[in-house]
Amino acid sequence: MNRIRIVAILSLLFGFMLMLLPVDSFAKGELVYVVPIEKTVEKGLYSFLKRAVETAENENADAIIFEINTPGGAVDAATDIGKLLTSTNIKTVAFINNRALSAGAYISLNMDEIYMVKGGTIGSAAIIDQQGNTAGKKAESYWFAEMKNAAKHADRNPIYALAMADENVDLPEYGAEKGKLLTLTSEQAVEVKYAEGIVNNLDELLELLGYTEADVRPLEVSMAEKIARFITNPFVYSILLTIGFLGIVLELFSPGFGVSGFIGISALLLFFYGHLVAGLTGYETLILFITGLALILLELFISGGIVGILGFVAIISSLFLAADNVVHMGISLLIAIVVSILISILLIKVFGKKLRLFKKLILTDSTNTESGYVSNINRSELVGLDGYALTILRPSGTILIGNERIDAVSEGAFIDKGSKVKVVKAEGARIVVRARTNLDK
Incomplete structure (x- = not known):
């Protein structure tokens, strides 16, 4: 009787465990x-x-x-x-x-x-x-x-x-x-x-x-794959590269960091994002691109051109490494560079005086006399005035006319300190004096 109960209990437990197992287990x-x-x-x-x-x-x-x-x-x-x-x-x-x-x-x-x-x-x-x-x-x-x-x-x-x-x-x-x-x-x-x-x-x-x-x-x-599919289209990434290069070119001629630089860098980063998601490239190409961009920016503070050239080579290399087709990339880069240069020239030559951006790039004011600009100060009103030598003039020194201290040079001979002097010539900012004698009227 006890054996029957044990078998029944075990059977129930086994059946209960089978119910808990997923259908795929069978x-x-x-x-x-x-x-x-x-x-x-x-x-x-x-x-x-x-x-x-x-x-x-x-x-x-x-x-x-x-x-x-x-x-x-x-x-x-x-x-x-x-x-x-x-x-x-x-x-x-x-x-x-x-x-x-x-x-x-x-x-x-x-x-x-x-x-x-x-x-x-x-x-x-x-x-x-x-x-x-x-x-x-x-x-x-x-x-x-x-x-x-x-x-x-x-x-x-x-x-x-x-x-x-x-x-x-x-x-x-x-x-x-x-x-x-x-x-x-x-x-x-x-x-x-x-x-x-x-x-x-x-x-x-x-x-x-x-x-x-x-x-x-x-x-x-997925949404990321949809973006990647759109960006990896050769026609689309040609446009992105053009926008990127044009933005960077305009930014290099602009003071500070502005909208054109932000749009250009964003377009290039979007290019890399699409190719990363699509599995066409790795993060090493993105690092190479950022390094090249940093070198170009560094060129603005270091003269010589070598750093800028290295930066440009690094950027171009990163784009070729990210591309799945070298020929397509070469054509796209050529289009991007040519279009960005032509648009830059067009904007500067044709619209430079009208666009606010290019007013910062192009000098439009002229420094002429009519506008109140002078190349130096002419003190012709001092000619004929008398003064005193505050220092020894040998030949340059300082004189005093009225209450004004004036830098001056002697006409030739040394003039002792405290001697009376007379202004004989004013050549721009150069004041020429001679020692005054009793014979001078």
Whole structure:
């Protein structure tokens, strides 16, 4: 009887402990992350997607669904994202919710599966430079190979990926005869097996994939990452660099520290902030920049120019070290320096007399006689007056005329102290006297 009671009590305790354990202790549920890929593809997006993949890997997620709607962007950022997606063991799914063009098409092709909404498009992936022109042969050859390899990732026919990037590939049945890039509709993408299916929304996709009971966790871009994505855009950081250099140039010509210096330094610090958050650089580049700025300010107090040159080199070096693309940075710096110099000249030459700031920089007053300015004091009224020598004049000394002590020089000979003197000449502030004799009238 006692044994039965003991077994019953132990059974109750065991059952109570099982109730306290989480459900995952018995059977781990499926976990799916949903990650957006929106707007322009750049290095800031890569930083966000890297965080998303690492989060999913740490949580042992079953899949990551990337909701894509992008016109494309930087090739170097896209290739880094492609490597990131193909290196993870987690299932990756591209959900093209509108368009995946250019770099967006390349990113989609690097995923395990692709699904599209009705009316969605994928393709048009020509490589162009910052001026909007077709890139050189070497860059094109590299991009063609990347597009074909991306298609092969999921055993897709690479001819369509190549037609998206090379206008010389002839696919007239899909509207891509020679001279035109291939852009597939959702129906065409399914037909050529560049998409696994067409869905209306994310819920329908989850049902199709069998994740209706899964723990679906959206992973959004943080505010810091949004700022970083905006700043790391080459066009945006070119503007920031221009504002930064222009502000510093104007501040160097202004007395004290004013608004232009504050705006310039703030723009450059914002540039570094975006690249730090995006993971493109470290704090060492920021330290190098601050050191260069300090050296330039020190040059204002130390003559020679060497310290200022070292400061300028340190600032330029820090900007190149922070950049992910040396060519883009070189172009941006050239634009920033030229524009800041031209605007500085324009402001000084054209608006200098009108702007309050430049009234402190430019001398507008003239020191002429009409304005009451004189180069020296002329004491011509003293000529002919008599006085006494307060000191020996040999030849200079001090005389007394009336109650006024005056510095004077003798006409030639020494004049003893206490002798009578007469002013014979006044050359500006130089008073010439001679000893007075009884013969003088």
